[in-house]
Amino acid sequence: MRCPVPLHTYPEPEHGQEESGPQASGITSHVIDVGKLFLIIAFYLIVAGKDVYDIISERYDKRTKRSTLIVDAERFKTYDEVFDRQNLDNIFHLMKRGKIRTVECPISTGKEANVYKTNKVGGGFSAMKVFRTSTATFGSFLEYIDGDRRFQNIDRSRRGIIYTWARKEHLNLRTMFEKGVRVPEPEAIFRNVLVMEYIGYEGKPAPQLKFLDAEKEEWEEMWEIVVETVRKLFVECELVHADLSEYNILYDGAPVFIDVGQSVHIGHPNAKELLRRDLGVISTFFRKKGIEGAGDDAEILIKELASSVEDR
Numbered sequence: 001m002r003c004p005v006p007l008h009t010y011p012e013p014e015h016g017q018e019e020s021g022p023q024a025s026g027i028t029s030h031v032i033d034v035g036k037l038f039l040i041i042a043f044y045l046i047v048a049g050k051d052v053y054d055i056i057s058e059r060y061d062k063r064t065k066r067s068t069l070i071v072d073a074e075r076f077k078t079y080d081e082v083f084d085r086q087n088l089d090n091i092f093h094l095m096k097r098g099k100i101r102t103v104e105c106p107i108s109t110g111k112e113a114n115v116y117k118t119n120k121v122g123g124g125f126s127a128m129k130v131f132r133t134s135t136a137t138f139g140s141f142l143e144y145i146d147g148d149r150r151f152q153n154i155d156r157s158r159r160g161i162i163y164t165w166a167r168k169e170h171l172n173l174r175t176m177f178e179k180g181v182r183v184p185e186p187e188a189i190f191r192n193v194l195v196m197e198y199i200g201y202e203g204k205p206a207p208q209l210k211f212l213d214a215e216k217e218e219w220e221e222m223w224e225i226v227v228e229t230v231r232k233l234f235v236e237c238e239l240v241h242a243d244l245s246e247y248n249i250l251y252d253g254a255p256v257f258i259d260v261g262q263s264v265h266i267g268h269p270n271a272k273e274l275l276r277r278d279l280g281v282i283s284t285f286f287r288k289k290g291i292e293g294a295g296d297d298a299e300i301l302i303k304e305l306a307s308s309v310e311d312r
C-alpha cells in the first residue's frame, strides 16, 4: 500500500541543538507550506526516489553530528494512534542499530498490532510489527504464555506482557525458520517492535490465502503443503500455531505461515485443543475451495500428532 499523500515533515533546528553533542537524538515534526512541499517532493523524486513515501526516517546532520527522527505527524494522526513517543523511541533505536532505514505506510492495522513496510539499510524491504501497548485485548495473551514452559517468571505488568508477546513471536519465528518452515525470517526485536523478512513481490505485500485466486489443482497443492507444515511445526519445532486461518497464511509462490505470537509449545495444556481448532478452521477453508478430503486429512493428522505426543 502506498501512502496517498506524499507529505514530508522536517525538523526545525531546536534551541541549543549545537550544544547537544554527538549522536544526540530528537523527534520533531513540522508541517511545511505547499510551495516548499512541492520543491521537496520534486527533490525527493529526483534524488531519493521512493523515500518520498516514508513516514518515518532518520536524518544525520554531519555538521552538528546530530541524528533526528523525521516523522509525518499528520499522517500518523490519520492512520495511527499507535505511535506514541515511546514507540518512536523504539523505532529510532532500531534505526540506530541499522535494523531499519525508514518506515513506510502500514500494510495492516489490526486490533493488537500494526504492520509496516520498512526500507532496509542495504536496500530491499522488511516488515515491522508494532504491538499496541494500550491494546484492550492483551489479557488473552496470558492464556498462551502461561503454560508455555519457555516463558516462566515473566513481568506481568501490561507492558511486560506485551513485550513478552513480541519476544514470543520473534522466538517462534526463529525456531520455525531454523527448522525450515516457510515463515518470515526474524530480523530484530526491541520491546514491542518486531522486524522480520518482508513477504511480497516487487514491493507489494503477498496476499492472504483468503484473497487469493487460484485453480483447483493449485489449492490441492497448497493444502498438501499446509498439512505438511502443520506436521513439521508439531514434530520438528514442537509448536502449535494456535491461530491458523486463511488470514494468517500468505501466498508467495507457496504458503507462508505468519502471525505466530500465540503459537505454543506442544507441552502447553491446551496444545491439543489448539491443534484441533487450527486444523478445523483451515480444513473448512480448503473444503470450500473444493478439497473434499480436507476434513478427513485433518482428522487423520490430529490423531497422528496426538498419539505421537502421548508416546513421548
Ligand SMILES: Nc1ncnc2c1ncn2[C@@H]1O[C@H](COP(=O)(O)OP(=O)(O)O)[C@@H](O)[C@H]1O
Pocket: 107, 108, 109, 110, 111, 112, 113, 114, 115, 127, 129, 184, 196, 197, 198, 199, 200, 205, 206, 208, 247, 248, 258, 259, 260
Ligand atoms: N512479514 C510480512 N510480510 C508482508 N506482509 C506481512 C508480514 N507480516 C504481516 N503482514 C501483513 O500484515 C497483516 C497482519 O499481520 P499479522 O501478523 O497477521 O497481525 P495481526 O495480529 O494484526 O493479524 C497480514 O495479514 C499481512 O497482510
Ligand SMILES: [Mg+2]
Pocket: 247, 248, 259
Ligand atoms: Mg493475523
